[in-house]
Amino acid sequence: MLLSFFGKEGNNNLDISVFMEYPPDIVLEFFQQSYVNISLSVYQELKDQFADPDNLNENIPKWVLFIDKLLDMEDSLYSLEENRNLDFVGPAYYIKTNTRFFFYKTCFEHEGITAQDIAEMVELNSTPAINDLIAKHYATLKCKPASRKSREELLNDLQVSISALEEIEHISRQIMFQRRLIEIREAFLNAPYAALIEPEKPEDKPEKPVPKQSFLGSIFNPKSRAAFEAACQQYNHDLKVYYIKYREYEKACDRYKNALRDWESEKNYLINRSIEDIKKAKLKIKKGNRIIKIYNEVLNSLDIHPQYQSIVPLTRFYYYLETGRAFSIQECMNLYEQELKLEELKESQERLERNIMATVYYLSSEAAATTELPPYDNPEELMEMIYKRWQAEKRVET
Secondary structure (H helix, E strand, O other): OHHHHHOOOOOOEEOHHHHHHOOHHHHHHHHOOEEEEEEHHHHHHHHHHHHOOOOOOOHHHHHHHHHHHHOOOHHHHHHHHHOOOOOEEEEEEEOOOOEEEEEEOOOOOOOOEOHHHHHHHHHHOOOOOOOHHHHHHHHOOOOOOOOOOOHHHHHHHHHHHHHHHHHHHHHHHHHHHHHHHHHHHHHHHHOHHHOOOOOOOOOOOOOOOOOOOOHHHHHOOHHHHHHHHHHHHHHHHHHHHHHHHHHHHHHHHHHHHHHHHHHHHHHHHHHHHHHHHHHHHHHHHHHHHHHHHHHHHHHHHOOOOHHHOOHHHHHHHHHHHHHOOOOOHHHHHHHHHHHHHHHHHHHHHHHHHHHHHHHHHHHHHHHHOOOOOOOOOOHHHHHHHHHHHHHHHHHHHO
16 A cells, blocks of 8 residues: 555545545545545535535535445435444445445544645655756766865855755655555556455344243243343344345445446456556656766765765755855864764763752652651752761761
């Protein structure tokens, strides 16, 4: 699943923002050979906005018609809303992407897929493109003679390098996304006939309770008769729930049969589409690697040690040059090292102070529990007292 790329694997529920921002065809591109969960409350909100004449969102009518007509789920969703014994209905099948749809009565505990996630997937699935500013800078690398650069040139080099690092990070994610997409498409190609999944059967039909005693025996044992009657009532309720769920299961089976009827032709389309997706993904990976190589050449053109070729050090270098604290890359590196050492000393001092305060509070609590040392509200007073006692003991020893 592509959702594993965002740490949301298994959370296939769609947030209302997805329906507002994107039409079905864009969203379902990322749910090929997968499934989608939609809460009843989201569906009801879509229906309400669809009925609102003042609503101008073009995606809402597309989704409502897609769910009600194309998936043929309007009657089942009405049953889900009206029947308190139904927890969910589905699956419904969209064969063009082999996506299954489930609709749940209760809201989902975990955050699902948002419009922001879809936007990021659209961006990650796009073809990597070189940054214009970096491309212009790269074109001038071999043209410029080696000379001492001015402050403005150094600032420009650093800005380009920071942009290159940010672009490398983004393109690397695009490449990882394309590799994950290739894995999913290849998994389908390896087993296309197993891709269309049947609906799951409901739980087993409840068994009718059997009386433990004969009719005459139950007359003389009212407790046994009452227990049997309660079991019969529970059985009637469970049987009713079973038939309600089984009717929805039969509807799902009918949808599965209809999907299976069209599966042979659509399967071939999906196979060809998956092959094409793999080809496109490999080209995107190739182009991305080529751009990353250019960006690395830009980074290497700076006279900077590799250990400083990351966003944080280069951002500080830019600040040093911009504020006049340094006038060359070498001065930036020296100043950066000095600040790192000062930060390490500061962190060490803060750790020491925390340890001292922890010791002080510990001794303060010990003082409150002993008759030797009176309790002190102020830790500094306790430290002063301990120091004086230590000095007194030292004088006695000498």
